Amino acid sequence: MHSLGSIVEKVRSKNAGPFIITIDIFCKREPVYKKIKTKLTTKFLYKHLNVVEGSMKIYHVDNLKVVKISVDRFFTQGSRFDRDIHGAQLANLISELMVE
Amino acid sequence: MSTKVLVPSGVLGLGFSKKALEKGLKRNPDIICIDGGSTDSGPFYLGTGTTKYSEEVCKKEWRILMQARARLKIPLMIGSCGTCGTNSMVDWMFQITSQIAKDLGQNLKIIRVYCERKKDDLFNAFESNTIKPLNPVLSVSDEEIETFSNIVALAGAEVFQKAISQKGDIILVGRATDTAIISALPLLNEESNAASWHGAKIAECGAFCSTNPQSGVILLEVDKHGFTVEAMSEDAFCSPESVSAHMLYENSNPFLLYEPGGCLDVSNAEYQSINRRQVRVTGSKWLPNKEYSVKLEAAKLAGFQTIMLATIREKYYVDNVAQWAEKLEKLGTEKVISNLRLNENEFDIDVRIIGHNATLGNQEKSFPKHLTEVGILVIVTAVAQKIATEIASILNPYLLHLPLQENTELPTFSFPFSPASIDKGALYEFALNHIEILKDPLQGFDFLVNEVNYA
Numbered sequence: 001m002h003s004l005g006s007i008v009e010k011v012r013s014k015n016a017g018p019f020i021i022t023i024d025i026f027c028k029r030e031p032v033y034k035k036i037k038t039k040l041t042t043k044f045l046y047k048h049l050n051v052v053e054g055s056m057k058i059y060h061v062d063n064l065k066v067v068k069i070s071v072d073r074f075f076t077q078g079s080r081f082d083r084d085i086h087g088a089q090l091a092n093l094i095s096e097l098m099v100e
Numbered sequence: 101m102s103t104k105v106l107v108p109s110g111v112l113g114l115g116f117s118k119k120a121l122e123k124g125l126k127r128n129p130d131i132i133c134i135d136g137g138s139t140d141s142g143p144f145y146l147g148t149g150t151t152k153y154s155e156e157v158c159k160k161e162w163r164i165l166m167q168a169r170a171r172l173k174i175p176l177m178i179g180s181c182g183t184c185g186t187n188s189m190v191d192w193m194f195q196i197t198s199q200i201a202k203d204l205g206q207n208l209k210i211i212r213v214y215c216e217r218k219k220d221d222l223f224n225a226f227e228s229n230t231i232k233p234l235n236p237v238l239s240v241s242d243e244e245i246e247t248f249s250n251i252v253a254l255a256g257a258e259v260f261q262k263a264i265s266q267k268g269d270i271i272l273v274g275r276a277t278d279t280a281i282i283s284a285l286p287l288l289n290e291e292s293n294a295a296s297w298h299g300a301k302i303a304e305c306g307a308f309c310s311t312n313p314q315s316g317v318i319l320l321e322v323d324k325h326g327f328t329v330e331a332m333s334e335d336a337f338c339s340p341e342s343v344s345a346h347m348l349y350e351n352s353n354p355f356l357l358y359e360p361g362g363c364l365d366v367s368n369a370e371y372q373s374i375n376r377r378q379v380r381v382t383g384s385k386w387l388p389n390k391e392y393s394v395k396l397e398a399a400k401l402a403g404f405q406t407i408m409l410a411t412i413r414e415k416y417y418v419d420n421v422a423q424w425a426e427k428l429e430k431l432g433t434e435k436v437i438s439n440l441r442l443n444e445n446e447f448d449i450d451v452r453i454i455g456h457n458a459t460l461g462n463q464e465k466s467f468p469k470h471l472t473e474v475g476i477l478v479i480v481t482a483v484a485q486k487i488a489t490e491i492a493s494i495l496n497p498y499l500l501h502l503p504l505q506e507n508t509e510l511p512t513f514s515f516p517f518s519p520a521s522i523d524k525g526a527l528y529e530f531a532l533n534h535i536e537i538l539k540d541p542l543q544g545f546d547f548l549v550n551e552v553n554y555a
Binding site for chain 2: 022
C-alpha cells in the first residue's frame with residue numbers, strides 16, 4: 001500500500017475565506033490523476049474527513065491534473081473551537097490516505 | 101496599447117526584493133499596486149481594527165514604494181489597509197504616508213477611501229432585503245449585530261478608479277477585493293475586462309504565481325486581448341503551470357472567481373510560455389451581473405479567554421492522556437459550576453492535547469502507540485475576562501495534580517511558566533458571509549482628499 005502523498009506531486013490546503021477550506025491535489029502524471037479522480041468521491045471523503053454531507057465540492061482541473069476539494073469549515077476560521085486558523089494542516093489527512 | 105501594473109508583493113509588510121523592484125521600475129509601469137490585508141490571519145484584526153504586520157516593516161517598505169512612485173510620477177495604490185481595512189487602518193496608513201512624505205520632502209495628493217458600514221446601515225439593508233447570504237449560510241440575528249465591533253464592505257474596482265480619476269498620487273483604500281486593486285487601471289483604460297480581472301487574480305499574491313514566491317515583484321501587462329505576467333526577480337520564473345495553478349490558490353472554485361459586478365470564468369483560458377519569465381494568457385471570460393453587489397465582513401465580540409499550558413512526561417499519563425484530559429474537562433466544569441454558580445452554557449473549557457489531536461481534533465486518524473511527552477493546552481472562554489481568569493484559577497490545581505485513578509499518589513505535571521495561566525483578552529469571530537446589493541458601485545464608500553506639501 002502507498003499513501004496518496006507518496007504518488008502525487010503535492011497536496012496543499014488553505015482557507016478560501018473564513019468559511020471554506022480548499023484542498024489542491026497536484027497529481028502530475030495522468031495515470032495517477034485518473035486513479036485519484038476515481039478514488040476520491042464525495043461519499044468516500046465525507047467519511048474520511050468526518051464532515052457533514054452536502055458540505056463539499058470536488059473539481060477536476062484537467063489541464064493541471066489537479067483534484068480540488070472545497071469543504072465548508074466545521075468551525076468558522078478563528079472561532080472558539082477552531083484549531084487551525086489557516087487550514088493548511090488539513091492537507092495531511094488527504095496525503096496520508098492509503099490509495100493503492 | 102497596454103496597461104502595466106507593478107505588484108511589489110502579495111501584501112505590504114511581507115517583504116520584496118529591492119533589486120527586482122528596480123527592474124520592474126525600469127519597465128515603466130503605469131501604476132504600483134499592493135494589497136494590505138486579508139481575513140486569512142483570523143477575526144482578531146477586524147474585531148479590533150488593528151494590523152497584523154509590524155509597523156516598522158510596513159513603514160520601511162512603504163517608504164521604498166513612495167520613492168519609486170515619485171521617481172516615475174505614477175499613482176501608488178494600496179487596498180485593505182492594515183490587514184482588516186477598517187477606517188482606523190486607512191488613517192494609520194495616512195499617518196505613515198504623511199510622515200514619510202515629510203521625511204522625503206514630497207508634495208502629494210493623498211486620497212483615502214473608507215469602507216466601513218455602520219450597524220444602522222446593516223439593519224436597514226437587511227430590512228430592505230438588499231443583503232443576501234452566501235454559502236455556507238450564516239444566520240444573523242439583530243442581537244448579534246449589536247455585538248459586531250467592525251463591519252466593512254469590500255470595495256470593487258470602481259472605487260479605485262474614482263480615486264485614480266481624481267489624480268491621487270497615493271491612494272489608500274479600506275477593505276477591498278485583492279483583485280480590484282490591480283484590475284482598476286486596466287479596466288479604466290478599457291483593456292479586456294476578462295484579462296484585467298484574470299491578470300489581477302494571478303498577480304494578487306505577487307510572485308506566488310512564480311517559482312520563487314518570496315521574491316515578491318511581478319509585472320502585469322494587460323491589453324485588449326489578454327495579459328502577460330512576468331517575474332521580476334533574477335531567480336524567479338513563470339511557467340503556464342505556476343501561473344494557472346495560482347487560480348486555485350485560496351479560491352474554492354478553480355474556474356470561477358466572483359467579484360463585485362460580475363464573475364470571471366477561466367474554464368477556457370489558455371496559458372502560453374513566452375520565455376522562462378513570461379507567460380501570456382488569453383481566453384478567459386467576464387460575465388457581468390445585472391445587480392452590483394459587494395461582499396461584507398464583520399467581526400463580533402464572542403467572549404474573553406484565558407489560556408493555560410502544561411506538559412506531561414510521565415509514561416502512564418502520556419499513554420492514557422485522552423482519558424485524563426476528558427476527566428480534567430469534566431471535573432473542571434463541575435468545580436466551576438459549583439464554585440462560581442455559572443450555567444454550563446456561560447463558559448467553555450476546551451482541553452487540547454498537543455501530541456495527540458490538537459491540530460485536527462475529531463478529524464485526526466493517526467495515533468502512534470508511544471509518545472514521549474504531550475502538551476495540554478487549556479482554553480477557557482467566558483463572558484468577561486474576570487470570569488475566565490477565575491475559571492483558570494479553579495482549574496490550576498487539577499491541571500497540575502489530577503490523578504487518573506482514585507487513591508493513588510498525586511502526580512505533579514510540568515508548568516512551563518509562572519503564572520501558569522495567561523489572560524488572552526477578547527475573542528472575536530467572523531459574523532457575516534453575505535453580499536450587499538448596491539444602487540451604484542460607490543454607494544457607502546467615503547472619499548477624503550488631502551494635499552501635503554513638504555517639497
